[in-house]
Amino acid sequence: MEMPRTSFGLKHLLIGFLCLFVLSYAASESVYDTFLQCLSNHSTPYDQASSIVYAQTNSSFPNVLQSYIRNQRFNQSSTPKPLIIVTPTNDSQVQAAIICSRNLSIQLRIRSGGHDYEGLSYVSDVPFFILDMFNLRSIDVNINDETAWVQAGATLGELYLEFGRKAESTDFQPGFALPLV
Numbered sequence: 698m699e700m701p702r703t704s705f706g707l708k709h710l711l712i713g714f715l716c717l718f719v720l721s722y723a724a725s726e727s728v729y730d731t732f733l734q735c736l737s738n739h740s741t742p743y744d745q746a747s748s749i750v751y752a753q754t755n756s757s758f759p760n761v762l763q764s765y766i767r768n769q770r771f772n773q774s775s776t777p778k779p780l781i782i783v784t785p786t787n788d789s790q791v792q793a794a795i796i797c798s799r800n801l802s803i804q805l806r807i808r809s810g811g812h813d814y815e816g817l818s819y820v821s822d823v824p825f826f827i828l829d830m831f832n833l834r835s836i837d838v839n840i841n842d843e844t845a846w847v848q849a850g851a852t853l854g855e856l857y858l859e860f861g862r863k864a865e866s867t868d869f870q871p872g873f874a875l876p877l878v
Contacts, residue, residue: 728780728781728824729754731801732750732781732801732803735801736749736794739789740787740789740794745786745790746790749783750784751781753779761782761784761829762782765810765831766816768816771819779806779826780803780825780826782826782827784831785830785832786832794826803825804825805826806819806821806825806827807827807830808827809830809850810850810851829850830848830850831850833848833849833850834850836859838862838863840863845859845860
């Protein structure tokens with residue numbers, strides 16, 4: 698008994714899609730392993746690299762990806778996803794992630810503070826990874842020197858809260874700016 702041609706063509710199409718899926722999965726694992734090795738070689742402490750890198754196969758990947766997406770238009774199943782998300786805890790890991798991005802020729806997107814409503818930090822048309830700065834969020838306000846040091850992962854709300862704690866008697870008006878004339 699002969700198989701109808703539509704069934705035969707459908708079988709080949711399904712097998713082709715399955716092969717593409719397996720190849721893309723294998724490629725992303727290869728990128729993950731290569732990136733992890735590079736990160737370990739260029740950062741300190743070198744043994745923590747695996748705890749700050751999330752591949753698409755990691756069960757925490759969706760939560761880490763979605764945690765700071767403020768514009769839900771970029772949280773769709775059709776939205777391109779990064780190959781890897783890196784969540785550095787120190788400056789050395791940030792530097793190493795940038796070096797490894799360049800070495801592997803993978804586009805780098807930096808996400809900091811969660812205020813990117815245009816989606817530029819977590820969407821790309823080419824393979825990319827996200828350098829998510831949310832672990833680097835310390836804020837040091839010195840009222841006497843009238844200075845503040847703020848790490849890239851801090852949100853504006855966290856900054857206002859810290860100013861409020863330290864500057865009880867100071868005339869601080871968050872979000873206030875004089876127009877440039």
